[in-house]
Amino acid sequence: MNDKKNDKTYDVVICGAGLAGLTLARQLKQTIPDLSILTIDKLNRPLPEIAFKVGESTVEVGACYLANIIHLKDYLEKNHYPKLGIRYFFGDGCDAFQKRPELGLSRFHAPESYQVDRGKLENDLRKFNSEDGVELLENCSVKEINLAENNGDLHQITYSKIDTKETGIVKAKWVIDSMGRRRFLQKKLGLAQPNNDRYNASWFWVDGRLDVTDFVSQNEQEWHDRVPEKNRYFSTNHLCGDGYWIWIIPLSTGATSIGIVAHEDYHSFESYHSYEKASQWLTKHEPILASCLTGKTPKKFMKMPKYSYTSDKIFSFDRWACIGDAATFPDPFYSPATDFIGFANSSIVNMIELDRQGQLTEKTVNAANRFFLIYQKSITKSIQTMYHCLGNGLVGTMKVIWDTLAAWSFSAPLMFSDIYLDSQKRNKVYSKSGQFFLLTNRVQHFFRDWSEKSSGKISFGFVDYLALPFVKELRERNLQLNRSEEELIQDHLANIEIFEELAQAIFIIAIADIMPEQLNKVLSAGWLNAWAISLDPNEWEKGGLFKPKSSPRDLQRILDPLQSNFSITILELERQFLDTKQEKETLCL
The missing domain is CATH 3.30.9 (D-Amino Acid Oxidase; Chain A, domain 2)
Known part of the structure; x- marks a missing residue:
């Protein structure tokens, strides 16, 4: 092997040139044009444009990042498929x-x-980045990252050319691990954690x-x-x-x-x-x-195998970070990977900007870690509950609708209105979100219980979820760019009202499915405490189900559109139960 040689010093060295690393380099160059950036990757162009990498499906948050934050909208529309949800x-x-x-x-x-072909996208991003002045070392494997011992020192990255085995060293003020599931920095620092095996x-x-x-x-x-x-x-x-x-x-x-x-x-x-x-x-x-x-x-x-994992930390005040699969991997069910790339990359860009201005603080970095890891944990928990509902179309559909609306209402504004980088603004907008998280935690447990007890009596052929007026309302309200702080606060309060109504509607549908003998008691109450829904009638009084803390509203705007898709309505199920009960009583007489 050839002797190591000293190479250049850069503002940022990104180890790994996959989707996360390439989009970060692009965003950094667009935001701070004079930044010196090196990306190092083991693969040479051209990358295969078929059978390269998964992570091909984007949803609204990740698509917003690609299209609007790093300005790929025209490129995506020309070169990749539009996605019909x-x-x-x-x-x-x-x-x-x-x-x-x-x-x-x-x-x-x-x-x-x-729907993006990862090979084509990554080939093109390498080309775009090179044209913008980002240096790229291909066919090189990162062998070691020696982190700076003092805040003012430089990190040292050792790499080896795969074909010649020649080694080199570069130095950087910031180093980013984007080397995928290798998770180099997390394993080196003992930060890697499993999610569920x-x-x-x-x-x-x-x-x-x-x-x-x-x-x-x-x-x-x-x-x-x-x-x-x-x-x-x-x-x-x-x-x-x-x-x-x-x-x-x-x-x-x-x-x-x-x-x-x-x-x-x-x-x-x-x-x-x-x-x-x-x-x-x-x-x-x-x-x-x-x-x-x-x-x-x-x-x-x-x-x-055992694909899901997380970390104790992905950003450091010592000027290193992990992104993409080198950071966390939740679950692919709702296609959230590009969402996480967008949030992590934008946080790093913000940190590097503050660092150059001498304004980066440990408090800022800790807040970014806390936001990202809590967000990742909540998404993972929600998705992993889904596996127990997948065999039941009714329960699975209600859970997907709930989770989708939660993503639009609470995740999308973070990206669409760029509030995840401002913790004070985020906290002000989401000051009432605690009650939502208590509600969604209750509802997620409810879905699992329901899937285990469902009678299967309620079926449907097709639900176009954007034909449901309340779903369309939430989408149109929350998937708008650059909403003002006051608009976001009002949006958030309106969102919580719809979720309170939706939780009650889901509860009524589940009661009709599982225990129609309780329908009259539930329906006659008119308005319920959504935070106390349960499939155990013995818990209803004790939990305060019939003691709501909010003023009554009309549930039919949720219930009617939902049950219009069902093979049988809630009232028909109740009538069936009453007819069967009467027949049994007649036979007993």
């Missing part, structure tokens, strides 16, 4: 596909989100268009008319069953990404951790998809 097919995968309960969108809505995934890519629309005969005209022009193809399609979900993602480069994600308690990882076993697993659980894959050879197969 996440679409969920619940129920028995062995049943006729058109019979599965479906939750999704009928048409595209602004603001946009995208019961969740595993495997995935692969196939050439060509694999379209869920083709899973259903064209004779099923009503099913096809729900989503015109075969546009289901442009959704991130989730096939959901007991303890598992499968993603199907279309890519503009002509391939399809397919992944299996499951809870170990339901499905052993060994049953789908190779392509041969995954094919057998799909034949058993999702035979329609399996039949469409017959004869196709995967471009690449990958697997990831």
